[in-house]
Amino acid sequence: MPDITAPELKSSLGIYRLLAPSAAVRVSPLCLGGMNFGEGWKDFMGECTKETSEKILDYYYENNGNFIDTANHYQNSYSEKWIGDWMHSRQNRDQLVLATKYTTAIRIPHPHEIRANGMGNGAKSLHTSFSASLRNLRTSYIDILYVHWWDFSTGVEEIMQSLNALVVSGMVLYLGISNTPAWIVVKANAYARAHGFRQFSVYQGRWSAEHRDIEREIFPMCQDEGMAFVAWGALGGGNFRTEAQFAEMRGKTKEGRGGEPSEDAVNVSKALEKVAQRKETTIAAVALAYLLVKAPYVFPIIGCRTLAHLEGNIGALGVELREEDVKEIEAAKVFEVGYPGTVFGKDLESQWLPGMAGKFKYVKKAGAIRLGKSG
Numbered sequence: 414m415p416d417i418t419a420p421e422l423k424s425s426l427g428i429y430r431l432l433a434p435s436a437a438v439r440v441s442p443l444c445l446g447g448m449n450f451g452e453g454w455k456d457f458m459g460e461c462t463k464e465t466s467e468k469i470l471d472y473y474y475e476n477n478g479n480f481i482d483t484a485n486h487y488q489n490s491y492s493e494k495w496i497g498d499w500m501h502s503r504q505n506r507d508q509l510v511l512a513t514k515y516t517t518a519i520r521i522p523h524p525h526e527i528r529a530n531g532m533g534n535g536a537k538s539l540h541t542s543f544s545a546s547l548r549n550l551r552t553s554y555i556d557i558l559y560v561h562w563w564d565f566s567t568g569v570e571e572i573m574q575s576l577n578a579l580v581v582s583g584m585v586l587y588l589g590i591s592n593t594p595a596w597i598v599v600k601a602n603a604y605a606r607a608h609g610f611r612q613f614s615v616y617q618g619r620w621s622a623e624h625r626d627i628e629r630e631i632f633p634m635c636q637d638e639g640m641a642f643v644a645w646g647a648l649g650g651g652n653f654r655t656e657a658q659f660a661e662m663r664g665k666t667k668e669g670r671g672g673e674p675s676e677d678a679v680n681v682s683k684a685l686e687k688v689a690q691r692k693e694t695t696i697a698a699v700a701l702a703y704l705l706v707k708a709p710y711v712f713p714i715i716g717c718r719t720l721a722h723l724e725g726n727i728g729a730l731g732v733e734l735r736e737e738d739v740k741e742i743e744a745a746k747v748f749e750v751g752y753p754g755t756v757f758g759k760d761l762e763s764q765w766l767p768g769m770a771g772k773f774k775y776v777k778k779a780g781a782i783r784l785g786k787s788g
Contacts, residue, residue, distance in 0.1 A: 425730035427477025433641035433710050436587045436614035440480040440510045445473045446716035450495045451488020461718040463495055469723050470499050484514035485546050489522050493549035501551045515542035516561035534567035536575040558585045563593035569601040577610040591617035595634040602638055620644040622703050623681045625748045644704055647713035652678040653700050655686050677746045684745035688738050701729035703742055706781050733784050
């Protein structure tokens, strides 16, 4: 029998995970975000040159990373174009799991054009946007195509029929949705299953130790629908900082991209810093590890403008958080699950009315993959 060995494991990015129960594709535990790649938004996001972008992409890929996220309108399409050029020069397209999005208008730099149908969830917007994405990315297919946000005007029937046509054509492998109410996603998936269409397998939304809104309806929906959750804003929009960094920030006259951080961001940062000091790591690594231990099929997006940021973020895969660490972080900001959870309980363990009929035990939900030295 020939000698068959796996590729060299250079980092925990190479310990791949199933994306979701409904999507049998293997991805790295941290998704590399492409929003910073390009020159279209450098005036308000800061500069990340093409050379730096390629160094970041190279480092991620050379350390076994295979999960890359972008969108058609990021940096006025420069993000897709630069990623496409990089994949073409490295000849590694089929080794990667590539995600992009449609819905936002992509011809913003052309103010004299009619853009009425160049945005939204409809079939025409999808057709023009997706065709442009294939050209920009220099590829014949997309692994994950997201509906970027809900436009409140397109029926789920039109969306799922149009998306499924791309799946049947082989140009899209899996479907995702982002920034959309849970009830819309459930309705769309029910329609898809009833008609033998591909369902949404992944949801992308804001989730961090500061912003836990998705835990009310969206994340439970993902678990019930067999969907992965890809988290943007995992580092608090850049507002998770050490006390020393906050002091330095206050000493400057020019505000950062997000302006002055909120009181919640400061309090959560303090909790993250305490845990980071015990673990001898960074608060960014703890913030990412926090999401990774919350539940299975969770993939934080790491958006980087420097190689140093990327190196530090990958370090999150070596941080082992205990239950008491998670509780300490979550105590920094009160989270209200809202009605009906606050009245009747938010899960099997916290509901109280069944106790009037007897005592019960239930099978626990599957937990997250453990992090630590082995990734």
